[in-house]
Amino acid sequence: MQRKPISIAIIGAGIGGLATAALLTRQGHVVRVFEQAPAFSRVGAGIQMAPNAVKVLRALGVEDHLRRIAFGSERAVSRVWDSGEITSELPLGDAVEAEFGAPYFFLHRADLHAAIASAVPGDVVALNRKLTGFVQGEHSVTLTFADGRSASADAMIAADGVHSHVREMLMGPEHAHFTGRVAYRTTFPASLLGGVHVPTVRTKWWGTDRHMVVYPVTAARDVIYFVTSQPEKAEWRTAESWSARGDLDELRASFAGFHPEVQALLKAAPEVHKWALFERDPLPRWGEGRVVLLGDACHPMTPYMAQGAASALEDAMVLSRCLERVEGEGIAAAFKRYEATRKPRTSQIQMNSSKNTWLKGETDPSWVYGYDACSAALTS
Numbered sequence: 001m002q003r004k005p006i007s008i009a010i011i012g013a014g015i016g017g018l019a020t021a022a023l024l025t026r027q028g029h030v031v032r033v034f035e036q037a038p039a040f041s042r043v044g045a046g047i048q049m050a051p052n053a054v055k056v057l058r059a060l061g062v063e064d065h066l067r068r069i070a071f072g073s074e075r076a077v078s079r080v081w082d083s084g085e086i087t088s089e090l091p092l093g094d095a096v097e098a099e100f101g102a103p104y105f106f107l108h109r110a111d112l113h114a115a116i117a118s119a120v121p122g123d124v125v126a127l128n129r130k131l132t133g134f135v136q137g138e139h140s141v142t143l144t145f146a147d148g149r150s151a152s153a154d155a156m157i158a159a160d161g162v163h164s165h166v167r168e169m170l171m172g173p174e175h176a177h178f179t180g181r182v183a184y185r186t187t188f189p190a191s192l193l194g195g196v197h198v199p200t201v202r203t204k205w206w207g208t209d210r211h212m213v214v215y216p217v218t219a220a221r222d223v224i225y226f227v228t229s230q231p232e233k234a235e236w237r238t239a240e241s242w243s244a245r246g247d248l249d250e251l252r253a254s255f256a257g258f259h260p261e262v263q264a265l266l267k268a269a270p271e272v273h274k275w276a277l278f279e280r281d282p283l284p285r286w287g288e289g290r291v292v293l294l295g296d297a298c299h300p301m302t303p304y305m306a307q308g309a310a311s312a313l314e315d316a317m318v319l320s321r322c323l324e325r326v327e328g329e330g331i332a333a334a335f336k337r338y339e340a341t342r343k344p345r346t347s348q349i350q351m352n353s354s355k356n357t358w359l360k361g362e363t364d365p366s367w368v369y370g371y372d373a374c375s376a377a378l379t380s
């Protein structure tokens with residue numbers, strides 16, 4: 001007997017939402033993605049895709065494209081902030097691929113987003129549709145949007161990011177704790193470095209209470225990205241936002257005394273963005289009935305292990321596996337199975353990430369990079 005396809009509304013066309021849409025569409029489900037933004041903008045940021053994330057990108061059919069455009073660092077290096085002494089070196093390149101079955105990519109966030117979007121049929125995503133409310137019935141979910149329109153579906157997946165409106169509607173206002181730290185980030189043409197200290201491997205410069213991670217984001221190494229983390233005045237507040245601007249002079253002052261290679265990067269950067277770093281405890285649950293959260297909406301984490309988007313991709317794969325061959329009445333159980341499978345791992349990554357010690361010294365990354373969401377056992 002043929003399976004009756006289920007209709008699924010996905011909130012948010014970010015990395016997690018689009019990956020989920022691509023995978024569920026292929027299974028024959030009827031998918032609609034609702035994104036609040038009027039268009040996709042090219043946010044100036046780099047992103048690391050470790051082998052556990054690349055295994056999902058492979059299943060989406062975009063690995064070969066990313067192999068051509070992404071930077072593939074030979075090593076991940078940790079260095080002391082002033083002397084430049086190397087404290088740890090993790091082989092990447094061919095070595096990481098041989099060990100974990102997939103490469104490690106460094107790329108521009110917008111290029112990653114565009115690649116995942118290319119795996120989603122064009123008519124699936126509706127832009128300019130900000131979800132403002134939803135009501136669950138016995139057999140469906142009714143969604144309402146800021147423009148007054150509504151839609152209904154058998155199920156709703158909320159991939160609406162760190163400020164998830166759906167999470168708040170399900171669980172009330174969240175209690176995010178400001179870490180007292182901020183991240184500055186920027187991308188800029190390598191030519192601005194004038195041939196001086198152009199980074200050739202992914203490097204993390206460790207100060208006593210602040211750091212900088214730097215790497216090229218293109219195969220040609222002609223675009224450089226850096227992201228920092230440093231203390232900020234307790235009274236200072238800004239949104240966790242990809243568009244909030246930072247002050248270059250303040251950034252340069254707070255890295256005074258760092259190694260000349262860091263100074264060269266700070267001098268060359270034409271502009272920076274600033275992101276407040278918040279901490280959250282793992283949520284008690286990820287959904288209710290026919291509604292479930294995915295990605296940053298359910299496990300926001302500090303960026304210190306570069307695993308936030310990777311976790312959203314793993315979620316997408318595991319959730320789509322749980323929904324395979326499921327019909328309407330099996331949705332709630334499939335969502336519970338997804339949560340039970342994913343939560344132990346994402347909670348462990350959340351907690352480890354907040355320590356900010358990943359790869360500082362010799363580190364065995366196999367529990368993170370060796371995971372394969374395409375074949376990992378599903379909790380029964």
Ligand SMILES: Cc1cc2nc3c(=O)[nH]c(=O)nc-3n(C[C@H](O)[C@H](O)[C@H](O)COP(=O)(O)OP(=O)(O)OC[C@H]3O[C@@H](n4cnc5c(N)ncnc54)[C@H](O)[C@@H]3O)c2cc1C
Pocket residue numbers: 011012013014015016017034035036037046047048049129130131132159160161162164165183185227275294295296297303306307308309310311312
């Ligand atoms: C400085 C920094 C560096 C990072 N570096 C890395 C890295 O190297 N590697 C890595 O794996 N991760 C990294 N991360 C984490 C990563 O960016 C996130 O974990 C990832 O983007 C989460 O994806 P998502 O799909 O859950 O959410 P998002 O990508 O944030 O997508 C959410 C989407 O939902 C939409 N939306 C929100 N509300 C509504 C609504 N009401 N209605 C409709 N649409 C809505 C938003 O507009 C957005 O498009 C980094 C994070 C930071 C802050």
